[in-house]
Amino acid sequence: MPNVEQYLKPEVIQTVARLDLRAKFIVEGFLSGLHASPYHGFSVEFSEHRRYTKGDDPRDIDWQVYAKTDRYYIKKYQAETNLTGYLVLDLSESMAYTYRQQLSKFDYAICLAASLAYMMIHQQDPVGLITFGNQIKNYLPARSKRGQLGNILAMLAKSQPSGTTEVSRNVQHIASMVKHRSLIMIFSDLLTDQKNVLDSLQRLRYAGHDVIVFHILDEAEVYFPFKGMVDLKEPEAGDSLVLDAEGMKADYLEAVNELRQTYQEKLQAMRADYVPLDTSMPFDKALIEYLSQRKARF
Template sequence: MPAAESYLKPEVIQQIKRLDLRAQFIVKGFMQGLHASPFHGFSVEFSEHRKYTHGDDPKDIDWLAYAKTDRYYVKKFEAETNITGYLAMDLSESMAYTYRQELTKFDYSICLAAALTYLMIGQQDPVGLVTFGERIRQSLPPKSKRTQIGTILSLLANLKPEGKTDIGASLIQLAAMLKHSSLVMVFSDLLADAEGEGGVIPALRRLRHGGHDVILFHVLDEAEVAFPFTGLVELEDPESKEKLEIDADGFRTDYLAEVESFRETYRQECFQSGIDYVPLDTSMPFDRALTEYLVTRKHRA
């Protein structure tokens, strides 16, 4: 496992910084516009307004806005615009898989988490971390101090993805832990039961019903998506260690259809539940992954 510093090396920092510079919608809009979102993150200035409602202090009315619209609006204060984020990281052994990419699925998730942490803390939004396997293993309270990115990466760099996972149970446990409406960013390959009792999808719905916004980063290895194998190959389940020998050429079409169905199930279920679903693979630069997600969300909004 790479050391924490490897995620903070100059070229990675530059990639993260470019996220900040790429069209202001990345900073101001990344967490805005989520399905039915109660949050207005990444804004600590009076950059947004809401309609005046009974109980608001009349002194907060923006009279310039009234002059332009003939309607009463009040400026949103910092307390109303800040959000609390939680990075929820899958530590199952399958996340350690890589075929020919430099980064495993877990490493890739850390880079993406670093970018999100950088963006949120840059706007004074607190962010914390939860890691899970068959249950939650570590929990780091949200903070908005700049040292938090180093704290998060140092913790992750000292972890080794291992063992089995129970994503559904872990997310249910997380939902019970959260006392206030939060933004939960889940990083997982989702190699677990999707539906049924104890499945991932019911657990995601539970988070949404608890008033939380959810972004599901579905991280697969490039080989899991593209299936670049030929001839006879032996496949091994990283968690059960079960092995299967197949003819890759004859299996490819069915396999690719299954992967597409796998992703489509989550895409549809997340859409219906008001969850943002982000399918990724480890061949995508993580800054591009964020940008493509933003473009997709912008078109859907």
Template sequence: MSLLTPESLQSIQRLDLRARMVVRGFLQGLHSSPFQGFSVQFSEHRRYNRGDDPRLIDWLVYAKTDKYYTKRFEAETNLTGYLVMDLSKSMGFTESGSMTKFEYCTCLAASLTYLMTMQQDPVGLISFDEKMRALLPARSRRGHLGDVMAALTRLKPTGRTDLPASLTQLAAMLKQHSLVMLFSDLLPSDTETGSPEDVISGLARLRHGGNDVIVFHVMDEAEVNFPYDGPVQFEDAESGAMVTVDATGFREDYLKQLDEFREAYRAGCHKLHVDYVPLDTSMPFDKALTEYLLGRQQRL
């Protein structure tokens, strides 16, 4: 079993230790990947583009990767990041008995905080349900990592959610260009205001403000694979409504609707140049971090 799977981290109670283990394992993996030689310094380079000064090409990086990268000046490397956590009650769901969706998102967010702190990038924390809630300003000072970890540990998924309204509020609140990392199952509490189109509209406001955005769409493994047969009773996590269905006959329609749901977000995010990362709670954390790194490299 990979050391970076949710199951392998279950026995580690402290969030900061989980994050440290994930990031260290991830960075060790970079040594045998196409990103060899970058480690935590990958933010100090960007791909060479036609028109760039050839004198800025880093030939040591070229020797390792066979690709052209130019050195970036210190003023270009600083990136302010905000973790945006969904506190809706549906995020507390788990069918496998492993991590809930919220625990998975929290561990991933903590790992990204650890990684960005290593790069001396300021990181802030925002949570939302029906509106924006906790706010921890973005800082890079010593000790801020512990503040973010403590704040993440205190968050609980207990409410309803209005993601489009929260994104609109966030777009108005951010005064400088930032990297917004959204962690959510994207499931609406209100189908009238929480459609993919409504959420994409909120993401568009963030992009219009000059922000980079990564959407980590995290679902439970059972929500993705639907491993049910026969009559099954389901409960809506937020409304408490109960419904009984023939899971065997319903599976094909469910999986089709799920694919359409994800595709709506994938296509909408692509048009906005927003990184869309679909994950489920069985996936190793290095996969999510790799997607983050790929998206970040494309933006540099």
């Protein structure tokens, strides 16, 4: 059995069949790593306490601990308010692509979304789920009750990538659907018109929402390991193109780097967060970004 931190690795997590266990193992592996890292202060379990000392705010005293120990303790890391979040998942056919990783882009996104839901519910943060293709497919309003995790996992487990997508139109729709300020977490490969996507994300920011874009590509889409003549197919339109892989590799990698760099710069300019990921990467980078955003809110 792998140790708990190994569950941050996609090649290990794909051996776990149940989505609830995948989420649990990812989060537990992540938290295990936090305790030995500079991010220890981001602990989401809130189970560590220290003795109350002069100068501490009495309102921070944990009275349940006092009732059991007859001593004053305060929680080391205690958020004063809750963060409402929405997981927004792209269901387009292109998300099903995988080269050699057993987790497709869609599987990777599902694991991340499930893990973030697990973390938020355990922090008593309301969380909801929105899935979309060419239109909004499912909408689950944000709730913080324990039963919400089961609702989210059930909806994620039933979701399947198919057909085309309209990222920009659906993001604009979400901006009008979600009335209260929330953290909107988008999981997509963003294989669509970049300008329209950026315009729609700007609308989310105008509506007062915080935004994290998890830009998920397959490992092969980032590093282009192909050789010889390759037949490249566009999964949503069905178009096919035969090319010399080695002859076009340099241009392709430059284009991917430029795409990511543009998203990074434009989202930073609108004070949104951009997290470039590929399916070979451990899950901790995305979870750290969520916790960084949560801490910044309070």
